[in-house]
Amino acid sequence: MSADQGLAEVDGLVVGPVLGGPPTVDGVRLRIATGQVVAMMGRSGSGKSTTALTLLGHVRPGLALRAGTVRVARYDPFTPAGAAAVRHRHVAYLPQDASATLNPSRRLASQLGEAVADAARRGETQGGATVAHLLETVRLPADREFLRRYPHQISGGQAQRVAFAIALAADPDLLVLDEPTAGLDPVLARGVRDLISSLTGHRATLLISHDPDLVRSVSDEVVVLDGGRPAVTGPPGRVLAAPAPTGPGPAPGPADPVLAVRGLGTRHGRRTALADVDLDVAGGGCLAVVGPSGAGKSTLARCLVGLHSYDGAVLLDGVPLPATTRRRSPAQRRDLQLVAQDSAGALNPRETVGHALLRPLRQLRGLDPRAARAAAAELLDRVRLPAGAAGRRPGALSGGERQRVNLARALACRPRVLICDEVTSALDVATAGTVLALLAELRRDLGLAVVLITHDLAAVAGWTDDVMVLDAGTVVESGPTPAVLGSPRHEVTRTLLDAAGGR
Incomplete structure (x- = not known):
């Protein structure tokens, strides 16, 4: 593919901590053409979401763009004019924690209706999309009972699909999908796979996923990140890793x-x-x-x-x-x-990981400050997180890292x-x-x-x-x-x- 065919291009991207230190993303290159699906894979915390957010001109708090260029529809999203154009007209982003994008105090009908009205005002609706059409597209009911619910009254999988519908309202040129099948049952995950395939004809798609079957079925190219660096790039048939490891569970416990x-x-x-x-x-x-x-x-x-x-x-x-x-x-x-x-x-965005772990250790286990700090360090190690994670806030962590913090916090209570x-x-x-x-x-x-x-x-x-x-x-x-x-x-x-x- 020649350079002028890329709807979205990332070249030599380097993102790292504001105060210095090893980069979070180092030397990433992407080019996504209209009609193409490029998948990014890699371990949790390898820089996938950080890379994806640069397509909207955004880096997480505490990080900064150090080097490289980003272009979407020829706009630089790190300029004010470019950011406005990209976010309003060209890119739709579906984050990993899709339910967090929904307003908990507003009914689904209000939020979906607002998305359709905003897109219509800009003349960019998905073929004259209505709320009913969007919900049908993402395999959700459009009846009054469902639309009157609040986000907390639907499942995580349903919230993910509502967010998907809102993202589609403006008919974007580029879809950025961060783990779109996470938390979905196999039937719905297969439906999302089919949906992604049906939406790629006139738009570009960046797909972040840990699901090798999804990546294999919908992507044209795969980029695997390791420690923020591109480790492998190529077609899915050559790049994809082995299936998920399984092993026998331990013997059943006592009968009672x-x-x-x-x-x-x-x-x-x-x-x-x-x-x-x-x-x-x-x-x-x-x-x-x-x-x-x-x-x-x-x-x-x-x-x-x-x-x-x-x-x-x-x-x-x-x-x-x-x-x-x-x-x-x-x-x-x-x-x-x-x-x-x-x-x-589940985590306080203003609280560091260390404080989140210390509270149950102090309040529910009664440890003194020194013992609590030592126990917190052991918990981070147990869930395979570095000791430095204790000083970071949830917004600076990947979705997988946040989930392991939640697991560590639960284990802190010795349940x-x-x-x-x-x-x-x-x-x-x-x-x-x-x-x-x-x-x-x-x-x-x-x-x-x-x-x-x-x-x-x-x-x-x-x-x-x-x-x-x-x-x-x-x-x-x-x-x-x-x-x-x-x-x-x-x-x-x-x-x-x-x-x-x-x-």
Whole structure:
């Protein structure tokens, strides 16, 4: 491809800390033509999102553009005029934490309607797009009941697709998609793959993904970053890494469950979100909760830790827990810990990683300052983060790094039960395998019980003891992992498995 064909061009990009030190991105080159999909891969923290943000003329706080050039539709996005042109007319950016782009105080109808109206005012709508058309494009309902919801009343996968619809409203020339399938079930992920393929005819696309199947199916070229440097560039068939590592989970724990749920039900307004859910997790055991996006998986996680009111019973060692966090004792709150799907929203953006870890170490474990600092350093090492991460704020971290901070913070409490909501969805293949191996180690050594909410069926097959399948808030199938995945009885389970195998 000749130089004049590139809608977006990055040449010799170097981005590094304002106060000096090794660069975060060093020597990256990209050229993306109209109709082309270029994928960027690499370990969490390798500079993928930092590179993508330069196409909008943006660098994260604490970083600066040191060298190189960036051009989008011949504009320099690091000039005021170029930034205005690029952000308003040429580029749509879908961040990894898509739900964070939605206003929590406004209904979906208002936010989608505003996006369509703004685009129409500039004469740049997607073929006269309406809210209904955009929602149909991203496979979401356009009925009044759905549009009246607030962002917290939809699943993470649904929030991701609403943000996708808003990004498409202005019919951009360049789509920048940061982990667009993270947190989606296999059926929806396959739908997003098909959607990306259908949208590339008249626009350029930069795709950041840890999903080799997605990259293989939609991309024309792959750039792999390692430590901020381009390590490998070429067609997907030559570049892509091996499949995600799997391994046998540890032997099941004792028969008596540490965590038990009986007849749990809850609602979102007038809509039933969960109905008559039962589950058991033994010490050292791991239960996977799977199902389509919007099935109620994250709502179940919030109920277990007392963040969402419910009917029925949640029992710890056979003792019923109060239904809300504020009524639970410090020991009960410590014993059940949640690693939430929204890694950005779970952290205070003004607080350093070190402070986020010190609080539970001091308040819930009662450590003195010196012991707490030592324990925080051990936790960072355990989740494979450098010691220097303690002084950084969430905005200076990648999505995968933020997720590991959340995991470390949960582990700081030494919980009996860990609820992991899509804990590997923002991680590259190698780091995801490391986190799953870490959870297996904690299960074996500490008797930790784990509820793993995930769409990664490879993780389910390799690392869990039992599986529970949710659909529309109801348990449709459950049992030992080999039996459920090997001989699925319910159509929902078979659909998820077929989609995962076909991606």
